[in-house]
Amino acid sequence: MPVRRGSGVCQISQDGRPVDDVEEQKLPYITLAEVKRHNTPDDCWMIIHGGVYDVGRLLHKHPGGSQILLKYAGMDATLPFDDVGHSMESLKYDMPAGSLKGLLHPNDRPAGKQDRLSESEAADEKDDGADCITMAHNRSHECRMVLNKVYTVALYTTIIICVSLLLYTRLTWQYKMGAQHAMVHEIRHHVEDNFASPGTHLKARDDEFGIPAWAY
């Protein structure tokens, strides 16, 4: 007998307990071929998380509309069901009572996919979750390692460029100064040779123009 619980309906066993556990309901296995046969608006089944549901009575009550459900008639709708963000609770409480016809036959389950409906397999799911967290952790660690390398290479490149610029500036400056010194020497000798006795008033001129001693 179906009764309302929370926002939806759940099944009650013969001794009056709510039947949440699928194993308790002794559901039959249903093959994929059988599910595929129920693919019309009047006879619409679909597989969600390993459970085979008759969604006929949900069609016109479904908040997301009937069209979207019909799109997956006779098919495994687990991925779109999850993508939209439905919770597993939704399957239990929003699905009209008696909609769960059976479990998808193990031979027809996608490899590596767990049936979330039985407890032992729910435990496996937990492990899967832990695996996912470990994988995500490892990935983020790898990402950080790669980023560290990128930052290190960028830092060394910047240092090399700065040092090269400094060296270049220093060499250019030295070259320019050398050329200036040579010019000053040349002018001085020219003036001394032609206009003055060595070292007389030119020294005064040098001081006047601020030409330092090291320039000679």
Ligand code: HEM
């Ligand atoms: C067969 C079992 C399903 C049940 C019991 C169910 C139940 C619900 C419920 C209760 C809502 C409104 C609140 C919520 O987002 O949880 C909803 C919304 C919706 N559902 Fe489903 N649904 C089922 C399957 C599907 C499937 C297979 C699809 C395909 C993509 C789907 C698409 C949607 C969409 C698009 C919305 C509207 C979401 C929004 O407007 O935010 N549903 N469904």
